[in-house]
Amino acid sequence: MQQATQSSTTTSRVKDFWEAGSCGTNRTDRPKHTREYFAEIEEFRYRYEPYIHQFAQFTRWYGKDMLEVGVGAGSDFLQFARGGAHVHGVDLTEEAVENVQARLALDGLQAADLQACNAERLPYADESFDLVYSWGVIHHAENMERVFDEIYRVTRPGGTVKIMVYNVNSTHTWFKYIWHALLRGKPFHGRRWAIYHFQESYATKVYSRSEITQLLKQYPHRDVRFSFWDQLIRPGAKFETTRRLIQNLTPPSMRWYMAFEFQKESR
Helix, strand or coil: CHHHHHHHHHHHHHHHHHHCCCCCHHHCCCCCCCHHHHHHHHHHHHHHCCHHHHHHCHHHHCCCEEEEECCCCCHHHHHHHHCCCEEEEEECCHHHHHHHHHHHHHHCCCCCEEEECCHHHCCCCCCCEEEEEEECCHHHCCCHHHHHHHHHHHEEEEEEEEEEEEECCCHHHHHHHHHHCHHHCCCCCCHHHHHHHHCCCCCCCCECHHHHHHHHCCCCEEEEEEEEECCCCCCCCCCHHHHHHHHHHCCHHHCCEEEEEEEECCC
């Protein structure tokens, strides 16, 4: 009972954080849900994370059934809809669902389904989707492994899963550890602790490539591919010169975003 209560409390804290504003909505001061509001959010996202297009391949899914887990401000969801996919979306927050409904309406587009729910229990039948996509979301879940199990369950055999999670071995993770643990006299609080308590919503997690590879062993799959990226550094950003130097000197495996994709095979 105590464990269930803790889980519920953690999920509530995460939900409350993102209800206050979906990821990226702090990049504009335009009136909410106007065309200008969404345009500025979208412009910022793809200017500083241009590799999302390469990873998502938005126009590849024309006529396909796809699900986005964690729709947020709706930028990626809109790209899939514009590309002609049969778009379905879920998010932990009503805030995100309202964002996407407003965004679609501005373009005269519709979702096949869009609802607020906890992705640890997806409201879809087995093998419903040709693509399940999630960018920077499932590491916020109380039980990421359960969310992943659900994602795998609703993907069709031969279908594709595309996910991005935060990388425990990134320079960003080390900086968080140095600032929030080492320099504050808590050297034995590791990198995961620093991210868990000080990265976006409470209880954010980070993973290594080997951990994701181990997780995938439970699920029949093929053609797994990993990619590593950092958000591009904005001119005038804090420690801009130092950060650019570090990005240039470190290998891709130390980037903050760890994306992986694979095709599902029948059990």
